[in-house]
Amino acid sequence: xxxxxxxxxxxxxxxxxxxxxxxxxxxxxxxxxxxGGDWSFSLSNFSRAFDPxxxxxxxxxLKIALEATFICFILGYPMAMILAKMPVKYRTFSVMLxxxxxxxxxxxxxxxxxxxxxxxxIINGLLSxxxxxxxxxxxxxxxxxxxxxxxxxxxxxxxxxxxxMKMDQSLVEAAEDLGGDKRTVFRKVIFPLSIPGILSxxxxxxMPSVSTFVISNLLYGGQxxxxxxxxEQQFLVVNDWNxxxxxxxxxxxxxxxxxxxxxxxxxxNPEERGANLW
Amino acid sequence: xxxxxxxxxxxxxxxxxxxxxxxxxxxFSFNDSKSTAKWEGFTLDWYQSLFQNSLIMKSLYYTVLVAxxxxxxxxxxxxxxxxxxxxxxxWKQKVILNVNSIPILNPDIVTGISLMTLFVALNMELGLLTxxxxxxxxxxxxxxxxxxxxxxxxxxxxxxxxxxxxATPWYAFRKVIFPEIKPGIxxxxxxxxxxxxxxxxxxxxTTGNGVGNLSIAIYSMARRGIKPEIxxxxxxxxxxxxxxxxxxxKRTKIEEI
Numbered sequence: 001x002x003x004x005x006x007x008x009x010x011x012x013x014x015x016x017x018x019x020x021x022x023x024x025x026x027x028x029x030x031x032x033x034x035x036g037g038d039w040s041f042s043l044s045n046f047s048r049a050f051d052p053x054x055x056x057x058x059x060x061x062l063k064i065a066l067e068a069t070f071i072c073f074i075l076g077y078p079m080a081m082i083l084a085k086m087p088v089k090y091r092t093f094s095v096m097l098x099x100x101x102x103x104x105x106x107x108x109x110x111x112x113x114x115x116x117x118x119x120x121x122i123i124n125g126l127l128s129x130x131x132x133x134x135x136x137x138x139x140x141x142x143x144x145x146x147x148x149x150x151x152x153x154x155x156x157x158x159x160x161x162x163x164x165m166k167m168d169q170s171l172v173e174a175a176e177d178l179g180g181d182k183r184t185v186f187r188k189v190i191f192p193l194s195i196p197g198i199l200s201x202x203x204x205x206x207m208p209s210v211s212t213f214v215i216s217n218l219l220y221g222g223q224x225x226x227x228x229x230x231x232e233q234q235f236l237v238v239n240d241w242n243x244x245x246x247x248x249x250x251x252x253x254x255x256x257x258x259x260x261x262x263x264x265x266x267x268x269n270p271e272e273r274g275a276n277l278w
Numbered sequence: 279x280x281x282x283x284x285x286x287x288x289x290x291x292x293x294x295x296x297x298x299x300x301x302x303x304x305x306f307s308f309n310d311s312k313s314t315a316k317w318e319g320f321t322l323d324w325y326q327s328l329f330q331n332s333l334i335m336k337s338l339y340y341t342v343l344v345a346x347x348x349x350x351x352x353x354x355x356x357x358x359x360x361x362x363x364x365x366x367x368x369w370k371q372k373v374i375l376n377v378n379s380i381p382i383l384n385p386d387i388v389t390g391i392s393l394m395t396l397f398v399a400l401n402m403e404l405g406l407l408t409x410x411x412x413x414x415x416x417x418x419x420x421x422x423x424x425x426x427x428x429x430x431x432x433x434x435x436x437x438x439x440x441x442x443x444x445a446t447p448w449y450a451f452r453k454v455i456f457p458e459i460k461p462g463i464x465x466x467x468x469x470x471x472x473x474x475x476x477x478x479x480x481x482x483x484t485t486g487n488g489v490g491n492l493s494i495a496i497y498s499m500a501r502r503g504i505k506p507e508i509x510x511x512x513x514x515x516x517x518x519x520x521x522x523x524x525x526x527x528k529r530t531k532i533e534e535i
Contacts, residue, residue: 007362009355010418011374017415018380021392024399079292082285094289096523101296103519107478107496108512112299115306115314115504122302125315150299153292211385214478218500228387235391235483245395248388255385 028245045246054230058250061227064141065209068148069156072205073198075149076156080197083157084164095161102154110147110218117143117219143219144226148209155204163197164190199262206258211251227251300516307509314504324510331507337495340406341475344491348413349470355414356421357463361455363422364429378419389416390483397484404486412484413474420473421466428462429455 032042048054083094101109116122117137124134137143171193175185213228223229227247234244302314307325311318328334363374381389393415397408432455440450478493485494499505 003362003365005362006358007366007374010359010362010422013355013415013418014374014377017393017396017411018377021396022380022384022388024395025388025392028395075292078288082289092527096527097293098296100516100519100523101300103472103476103523104300104512104516105476105493105496107493107500108303108508108515109299111496111500111508112303112512114500115509116299116302118314118504120313120315120504122315125313150295153296207385211387213387214497218497228385231387231391235394241395244391248391251385252388255383259383 025245025248028242029249030246031242033242045243046250048243049246049250054247057225057230058227060141060225061210062254064145064148064226065206067145068152068209069202069206071145071149072153072156073202076153076201077160077198080157080160080164083161095158098154098157106151107214107218109151110215113143113147113150114138114218117146138219139221141220144216147215147219148205148212151215152205152208155208156201159200159204160194160197163194167193195265199265203259203262207255210254210258300512303509304513304516307506307513309506312504312506314506314509324506325514328507328510328514333495333499334492334507334511337490337492340409340489341491341493344406344410344413344481345471345474347410348417348474349467351410352414352417352421352470353463353467356418356466357425357459359418360422360425360429360459360462361451363426375422378422380419381416382419382423386416386477386479387483390480393480394483404484406485406487406489409481409485409489409491412480413477416477416480417470417473420469421463424466424469425459425462428459432458 029045030041030043031039032044033039049058083091083098086094114121118124119134119136119138121138123137127134167190171189172185175189180188210226211228213226213232216225216229217232227250231244231247231251234240234247238244305317306314308320308322309316309318310321310323363371366374390412393408393412394404397404397411402408436454436458437450440454441447445453475491476493477491478497481491482494482497485491490498496508496511499508
């Protein structure tokens with residue numbers, strides 16, 4: 001009896017504040033308000049989302065999130081390898097230094113780039129010191145990309161680092177003993193074994209990048225830039241909750257789809273995948 | 279040898295990239311001008327005006343208040359829930375854990391707007407209460423995920439043994455189960471607390487009425503442009519985080535020994 005009762009409040013809470021709200025959003029997205037104020041079922045919110053303007057927003061979100069993920073991977077993988085191979089006495093401290101910026105408030109980290117890239121920021125200050133003309137960095141797509149890479153780089157490095165640390169070193173040694181040169185060992189043993197870490201890094205960078213509205217709002221400005229901005233604007237500015245809900249549903253589906261793709265590539269736990277190597 | 283230097287250079291460059299923005303903010307928080315490009319002399323004025331800024335001070339209070347209440351409520355609900363879930367049939371467990379992962383996997387903005395929609399539909403005024411409810415909602419799943427494994431590590435007969443020996447269920451929970459799952463509860467509570475302190479997106483949509491946390495205050499100030507007080511604030515926050523991490527690092531090392 002007590003076993004059953006003890007999860008009661010939780011079940012109620014999840015039903016009330018997780019399931020009901022999502023069902024409400026789903027319902028909102030499939031309803032339109034007619035001029036008379038009546039509600040009627042329709043999928044017009046979704047067809048509206050396929051308007052070229054909004055398709056462009058969706059495309060831009062995907063493109064910039066993929067770019068950020070790719071750059072984080074390229075920058076992060078070597079860093080994770082260097083961290084994993086560091087002598088113990090430097091390693092703990094270095095990993096800690098990697099975590100510290102992550103614990104700083106996300107908005108402060110983004111704000112820092114506003115001051116650096118701004119018209120009167122330090123980069124333009126240095127440029128004018130050298131007698132070069134000022135450049136606008138802030139309020140460009142590049143600034144948003146930079147903000148994403150800066151904010152999410154540790155999310156890529158840490159999972160890869162963890163996998164590399166847990167990796168069975170005897171496999172690497174065996175490969176070396178069997179005559180594999182450094183490149184072959186990396187290509188055939190280390191890299192395949194680190195794929196689970198890469199996958200979780202990729203999803204931890206891609207998901208917040210594709211759904212953000214903060215980075216784009218601060219570093220690009222208030223226009224409809226990314227899908228997150230679109231949702232925020234529909235709910236807080238335009239007050240078209242039905243269309244906003246439809247876009248939110250699309251974002252949810254996008255995330256679910258990308259997770260399904262990840263699972264297909266990943267599948268199972270790291271140990272099993274290590275076994276598949278042979 | 280070249281390889282070693284390449285590695286060092288790369289490490290320095292990446293850490294430079296991570297810390298340069300924080301360093302720039304820190305240096306210019308002492309600048310005697312609003313500029314973040316030109317050094318005009320040393321001052322502590324921005325720190326003083328930070329502590330006199332009632333918006334920031336009020337939001338600091340709300341941040342801590344909400345994080346404390348939300349993490350305590352989420353930890354209590356989550357711990358008891360994990361107890362119940364552990365003894366459920368396998369299929370029920372699976373369904374519940376799937377629902378449990380919704381708030382973790384869903385983008386924050388979707389969680390935020392869906393809760394906002396619910397609160398508005400229930401005619402609840404957006405403010406402190408709705409913000410706390412929202413925070414509890416996104417914290418509970420993490421508490422479950424840190425407490426449930428501890429139940430799984432516990433010998434499954436322990437509860438039965440205690441009950442057979444005449445303990446009341448509540449007594450058995452306190453004396454037998456609780457000590458076993460305590461590390462999980464502490465981890466869960468800490469995760470909940472940090473998530474709550476750090477949250478922006480969900481709070482942004484579920485609060486109103488002049489109630490807001492630090493993130494919301496920073497956002498609304500940053501949208502209006504550069505504010506030297508924020509430089510001072512980030513410097514202080516950086517120092518707090520750094521000290522906290524150093525202390526935690528030292529403590530875990532001692533425990534390892």
